[in-house]
Amino acid sequence: MFEARRDLTGRVSDEDARRGNPWLAWARHSAHRLGEARGWPRKTRLNVDQALVIVLTGHAEGDVIRYSEVFPVLRSRGLSVERTTEVLDHIGVFLNDRPSSFELWLESKLDGLATGIARDVGDWARLLHDGGPRSRARHAATVWNYFNRIRPVLLEWSDRYDHLREVTRDDVLAHLETVQGSQRQTTIIALRSLFGWAKKNGTIFKNPTSRIRVGQREEGVIQPLEPGHIDGSVAAVTHPADRLILALAAVHAARPAAIRRLQLDDVDIGNRRLSIDGRTRPMDELTLQVARKWLEFRRRRWPDTANPHLLINKHTALGTGPIGKSSVAGPTLHRQTATLERLRIDRQLEEALVHGPDPLHLAEVFGLSEKTAIRYANSARALLEQAAENSTSHSEKELGPDCGALKNDGHADSTGLA
Template sequence: MLLYYGLAPTYAQPLKKYGRRTVGGRERLHWVEHIRAAAAAPTRDDPAVLPPAVRGQLPLFPVRRMLSVDICRRILQRPLAGYADVVEHTAAFATETGISKPMQRKLHEMLRLALAVRDADDLVDELVLNDIPNYVRSVRAILLRAGMLRTWEEPPEPQGRIQPLPARPPRRPPRPRRRATPRSCEHCGCWFSAASLVVCMPCAAFAGLERTRLEASMGRCERCRRASLPLADGRCRGCRTHVATHGRAAEPQSWTQLWFGPPLHVRVHGRRRDNDRPASARNPVSEYLAVPGQQTLFEMRRDWRAVAKLGQQDLPALTDSAEQLLADLDSAIKEQRWTEVPATKTRRTLRILMSWLGADAPVLESDIQALVETRHKVSGRRVTQFLEARGLLTPDPEFRRDTHQMRLEEELGALPQTIAQELRAWIKVVRDEGTWEHAGRSYRSIFRYFHVLKPIIQGWIADGVKSLREIDRADIETAIASRKGTPARYIHIVLRNVFRALRQERVIFRDPTRGLVFAGIKTIPPSVPSDRLAGILSHAKDDFQRFVMVLVCVHALSGTDIRRLLLTDLDLSRERLVVRRHGKRHIIYLDELTYHCASAWIRERHRRWPATTNPHLLINRWTAVDTAHPVIGTNTFSTVFRPTGLAMPTLRQDRIFDEAFDVEDPLHLMRLFGIAAHTAMRYINAAHPERTAKLPR
């Protein structure tokens, strides 16, 4: 119905309401009561109202809660720990004070509010009572009877002789209390919470300290150029703190770090500034403990330089869970029999992390890497694996990438942009990410190809080549002719692989390696004099080196075969060793020397690492405790054969060559050493050249 100002339509009639009834002599409408009842109907447990607090989480700014009876009615069915005990104490309190039943129900509502807004522990902070709308004194008395109230600690009284106070003037009426609000310090610019202060407490203490001891005065800072600040040695407190935290490299800068609250403890010229503490309180529990479920306000990487020079006695105290975690690490070190140096570095790293972050929440892998980059004599890899095995690590994908992939990206970044893009297209094809389907290679294999390709690319760049489209057949032949033998063969294989991939992806118009044939390499395997082979096992220092020498010099195993041997491949009861090669197996029947060396190594392996889970037959002190179960590195074999003066491939080829002199059957070489047919024929032809000589016509 429309109503016009000053006009009343004669045909307007009142709206008919159904369900009229008379209550107390007054006629009321039933639909009005229905709407009011529906509006007043509470939600028994609304999760959006007073969500549970996270244990140990500190508020960024103190803000009062707006509590009311309506909020209490929306959480009537929420289970609250300790509420049943509070109801019993309310009944006892009602008996002593004589309050009525309706009053008890109202107290129950206020108590429910107090229990709902408390922290994640079992006590209610006394400051919470200021937010309760009604019956604060009664609620406080009931919580005290139940032992569920954390009272506000009064400041301690001064010790020593108390001087008599002078006569005070007549007391003035109390001023209204001002609420603490967040504000910025006028001296250092940090954000803090106060009611009437304009500078933070460390700046106020700095001004009084420097005026009395260093005879400083108010003036303009030499670094930030701000005026009317208390100075010491020509600089304000904010600049001195910033330079002391970030090092001498921050001196030419004119800006300072933004601090939240009072700045951290820093040392300036050997003296502790800002918030000096007595010696008895230097090692409390860290206030930066990681809280489970707490989200980050800013995605920033921690800077551990401030704690890089602290000793063990200067670190914060450990929590109970952190001490238990360090005890677990000590048990793992004792059980797996770590050596002294890795054990000391790992325990020091975990001690620093647990002192500042605690063991209640997972540790970021980026924090561990940042600590390792900042401080010496720490170990990040073993700590990462130890925490990951216990579910206390948040992995970072940046540190989980393949090392060869990161090295490839670094190498490509140093090349011209056009050539780098073309090589990235080649890598995609080799990784089976291109247009055509391929077998797919690992980044380790691709990096080996790039190691052969890099000097050729650098030579082309020096000649003024800006793209691989400029390369023709003559450039390919020149690159191959720069080497001889096997290196030249490798260059031909790599260049053919690169340009075929670029042609498939249509990066280049024509493949310059198409139809280019490289002649086969026919070289005679080297032969080692007998006097150099005599006493070669005497150079072995332990059972590990002796076993490796026997596998190479007797059974002609390659480094790849030895590194991939599993513990289950060695069967001493049947006196045999299984070598797995690309889907096929080669069985070695152990002779007496190999059997004794293998059994001695097995006993040594079990004595040193009885609890290791690495399945490989040959392990060292690093791979034994690594949860990723890697194989031993190739540098290990260089260390084993360096005292002999001979290379490992040379000894292996000499063993096959010596066997080819005794027998003229290539099938015998294939069964004994598990080599291919063309390889066996190459050794037979080298040992017996008369068999391949052409008869005269």
Template sequence: MEEFGRYRRESRPDYTKNARTLTYLVYWLGAETAFFESDVYDLAELDANLAAAPVCKFLRDRGLLVEDPDLHEDADLVWIETTLAALPELVASEVATWVAVLHGQGRRESEPRGYDGIRRYLSTLQPILTAWTTDGVTTLREITAADAKTALDGLAGHARRGLAIALRSLFRALKRERVIFSDPTRDLPVGDLKSVPRSVPSDLLAGLLDETKSPLGRLVIALVAIHALRGHEISALHTADLDLARGTLEVRRGLLRHTLYLEELTHQLAADWLTHRQQRWPGSLNPHLLVSQKSAVDPDHPPVSANLLRKAIPRGLTMEGLRQDRILNEAAESADPLKLMRLFGITEQTALRYVTTAHPECTAKLPR
């Protein structure tokens, strides 16, 4: 317990829940035996004043923990496997092939997607897959172009677009893996829902950083409002991606990397956050740049949640709104799509869309 007290002071100023948990374990089981990870978590579930993750990390570092693989399973992967188990065997095998392709395990090398994104795709497909199997479909080879189009009947807007994209992804992957002979979604119209980017009112932007006091929140605002990063890109940042000496930050975008050159404000906010993190969680081994109270000591080293990032943005604003406003402002200043592509790492089509919105007089069709 004295050793854990020193560890606790190094990793976090106050963690009485964990001290209480370790006290119970040592009292009942002794201090010279290995502890089962499942027992630690079962004990923590008995009382809200007990906690498990930091205690398990402390025991693991000292070779006193017998780990339980079931406690480290990916929740999204478990959901995917459960969903596949509810489908007929052959259909489940075909959908599992598609999941493997999305995860970068297909015949051809491709950018791997995370199980969280695959889960969103599969949740979109789940109702139509269930409907098809209920109607007697035993293999996706039986699906025709008419069936695919019928699946979109009655849908509109983002719901229709989302299902169309998921269907095309599914059958395109099966065709590439030679599971099916022809792709019934090859001519399936997806639609174009690209909306016009909107700017954020200036009164909401005024004093944006002053409204946020936490070092994490101020850094998140800078990365969104100045460098136009998306939420999932921010949560995926690693500490090793930040180079304060060179003033750069590497952004992970699948197999690609986009380099941000930090101006003085963001550089200072990043340095403030690293100082705060070191003082608050000096013993944290989480490789992610941003950590929370839970993720800093979680042995699985997860990224921060999307909800935590959203809470960092002042009320009345959204991360996507701030990002669009930043790109739109740059488009209004330069009217150069190539500059937008280099600065924000966006595609040619996206850059042209922002320039068209900012300068409609330059891109409008002239009267005949």
């Protein structure tokens, strides 16, 4: 009638666990093969073996081992949860019943909304995050940004209404009057997405955001970093991996996600070539030096690792996955003005300033979209024009008032050019 959860807290001797337990024997054999393939050190192998004895004692055909069962037991004894569950999953007895971080976040954000509104908003947010038959999944940051922007007005409407179908056009316009600039634009886009989904799925009768214009956002001129800010970031990083990450962002304008995806085969030291997201480029002297130092450190620190990624740490060295997002530009650079993102932007702007504000060139070198390449080109053009104006004004001050008179005199100017 119901499924009982197993108690794994009891201590079992290794001798008792060995008797007539084919699942433990299979798991130990699988752990041995995984350890050899992944380069697990002896300490990790003994750790996993002890954990398998605890988890698989009394295991029978058809039993399922859940993450929620093994985590508290193994964590309390200092045993590796990640490596143990990897072995359990390999032999087909593991069930990962952890709620996703997105669902936990969404549940906290839906708290306080009216029941009818929360139901529709939750379904809309999940569709954005997971995608559907006719809609692509959005980046998690996009979903967070949309939801956080409209949550205040959803809470306000929840005090008056029970469903989104009760929200009117005047309600939307009244809220838009309270926000300005980019906040107003993001709010309109998010509300249009929400109500457009609700109208399509028949949960509302009329879209209150229809014919409300989003407007064109005015992009400001991208400003270059000061040399002192760049020097501060260079001095702040000392670990070989961090120095390589800094070089990839500052010299090659690589995004953090692209840096995490880099494989060992993407770095050709002999031919001084580097491949980032399928785009091969020459490797400069600086990148070559920091890459060599990192590879030497990697070889000494984890000589037996089977992880094919260029950048690894003590956690990923035992597996085959990439390093986490927090491992790329950790707290050291977050405290600097020249963060990885700022350094990447500055590198693309520098290319536009040095080689001319040509969007096609920028798109070819960095793989930028048309809109992004045009923005960098426009910023570079504005900076070059500003520098030319400042240079002209400085020259006029040095030459004195006669320079201005000559410049304003069309006849004298044309004669001088002739």
